[in-house]
Amino acid sequence: MQPMQVMVTGDDQPPTLEHTPVVSAEALHPLHIAARVKDPSGIKWVHLRYRGLSQHQDFHVLNMLPTGNVDEYEATVPGRDIDPHFDFMYLFEVMDNAGNGRIYPDLAKETPYIIVKVDHSSLESSRSDSGISVNAAPTVGMQR
DSSP states (O other): OOOOOOOOSOOOOOEEEEOOOOOEETTTTTTTEEEEEEEETEEEEEEEEEEEEEEESSEEEEEEEESTTTTTTEEOOOOGGGGGTTTTTEEEEEEETTEEEESSTTTTSOSSSSSEEEEEHHHHHHHHHHTOSSSOOOOOOOOO
């Protein structure tokens, strides 16, 4: 039987995270997201979880990396993951070196994710180029 290691510490506070929410993005273009994450015990990891605003899509996870600026972490969402059919949502998971973690935005205070309005003009222009009318009302019945 292997001995089990248990970390004992007086630190029971998770890292703090400061972030200015992204409000808009262009479909199919990379999206840069940055946050300032602090903790006295140090940061073990920062994850960015994201997906299109569709319950049929799975979350993707990116490791956010230090930028070289104090307490700043960043990740870039690949353009292929910015779906032109849906707006975009993301959240952060953080863990400090003492094993304390948290999700931001904090569910106890606000909606636990951030919604980004995606510019759907590339989708709309491809529809109009193909002869599909974007603003047309659905046709009921058959016309002869």
